[in-house]
Amino acid sequence: MLSATFYERGYDHQVEIIHQHDAEARRRLESLQVSLYDRDGALLATPRVDPAGDIVDLGALVRDSTDARERVMVVFDARYDEAIFPYRPHHYAYLHRPRSPAPPLYYAINAVLGGVPDRVGATHINNFETYVFRRGPFDARYSVVLGCLARFVPVQVQIFTYYGAKRIAQEVTLPPKCHREVDLAPEHESERLIRVEIKALFRIVSYVVGRRADTGDLMLFDHLFTYVK
């Protein structure tokens, strides 16, 4: 399974390689390859990570293997023994800026390739995703962070935001391994942002992001939801 998240400097960002444990034995990945990419898709590093480990400290990983100061896309290529893992469990992550009053975040890392093993047999379209924002006044700036894990082709991504009955469309093209943050206006013609949708030919890396208006600290970092079943 190929999954990806984004690391920003200044955050404590810990990834649980295997969330699931059983009482009798620790379950391990067969292998794990990690790759780091900049916003334009340049490969920055392929640091070695022990597949038998529990936690990967993304801050240490990025600091020790790159001099990147901008956001880095971190790609996890995990291989599973099907006898040990009848399905392919997600990686999970903890995210917090030290000394920030914002609460820590815990989220499932976006699985982009191989999240639906053939034996599961599900054929739901999962490349249309949506996120509904909470009601009430915003005290945050919202955006989506998108990445392309294709090997050969770019992807055109449509981002639709809804304000009352109005819909605003944006489009971004992502070449292989590129990533972008797309800001979402909190209001349009005095109507509040209520929903965002992302559509693409194939599944991409996508997170909805909220930053505190006063400090910029992350207060939301989560996957969107598929709505075509």
Add this chain to the structure above:
Amino acid sequence: MTPAGSVQPEPQDELLLCYCTMVTVGELRSACGSGRWPLPGKENTGKLCTGCVGDLLYCLARFGVSASL
């Protein structure tokens, strides 16, 4: 979508193309070359997580097979 004059990347046979059905580029190339695509049991390639669809269509076109799912 590839800029004019740029070289299109050549898919390497060992690359795992579809992580859901575990099809490699080499298997796809061989099946396309012998008119056997989709291989039995691999009909869901590109239809499950959908993450490989762009690459699959690219490879099918590259290997001379009508690029559709």
